[in-house]
Amino acid sequence: NAGVMQNPRHLVRRRGQEARLRCSPMKGHSHVYWYRQLPEEGLKFMVYLQKENIIDESGMPKERFSAEFPKEGPSILRIQQVVRGDSAAYFCASSPEQKGEKLFFGSGTQLSVL
Amino acid sequence: RKEVEQDPGPFNVPEGATVAFNCTYSNSASQSFFWYRQDCRKEPKLLMSVYSSGNEDGRFTAQLNRASQYISLLIRDSKLSDSATYLCVVSRTGFQKLVFGTGTRLLVSP
Numbered sequence: 001n002a003g004v005m006q007n008p009r010h011l012v013r014r015r016g017q018e019a020r021l022r023c024s025p026m027k028g029h030s031h032v033y034w035y036r037q038l039p040e041e042g043l044k045f046m047v048y049l050q051k052e053n054i055i056d057e058s059g060m061p062k063e064r065f066s067a068e069f070p071k072e073g074p075s076i077l078r079i080q081q082v083v084r085g086d087s088a089a090y091f092c093a094s095s096p097e098q099k100g101e102k103l104f105f106g107s108g109t110q111l112s113v114l
Numbered sequence: 115r116k117e118v119e120q121d122p123g124p125f126n127v128p129e130g131a132t133v134a135f136n137c138t139y140s141n142s143a144s145q146s147f148f149w150y151r152q153d154c155r156k157e158p159k160l161l162m163s164v165y166s167s168g169n170e171d172g173r174f175t176a177q178l179n180r181a182s183q184y185i186s187l188l189i190r191d192s193k194l195s196d197s198a199t200y201l202c203v204v205s206r207t208g209f210q211k212l213v214f215g216t217g218t219r220l221l222v223s224p
Binding site for chain 2: 105
């Protein structure tokens, strides 16, 4: 029973390029959450999705960032025209229900913007 | 002011020592409280939930004081493997939207 799978583990982009981060939730989980951890800071909530629906995107920057969780396939966090300040660890978590007992986190994607 | 405040440490303790961390939160509407552990920028892992009555899990004891809005974690008989960053986490909505502190770093030495 695989855990939450994120790929790539490390992603290097130059300023202005696009970054796509993927997250496959645990089997049977239909709720996905994205968090970002900037250097020397705590994890910050970005967005909460269910299949084909964005439930809460209050933590997403207003521009350049988008997220989706299609009916088939992984959840995608997309960052357009990346800037150096986007460099961070991006963690995905999943749960089987809205107020589940536990979130299961993936190993994260470390994004480095040159 | 951050919603969850923690002393960043590091706390340097010898093996076998008892160490305590505190955390304060500013949102009185917070309903759920947790301690997570994070190793070397890896994914955070749930250590334990925190209840008003206090709860214990082996060498770990967590306490919640709603009136003062602080949460504590006590680790007894520290092991080398306890070295990590301990994240204080609160939420108004269960696990749906967690608010993380920046963490307290613990270093346990032989």
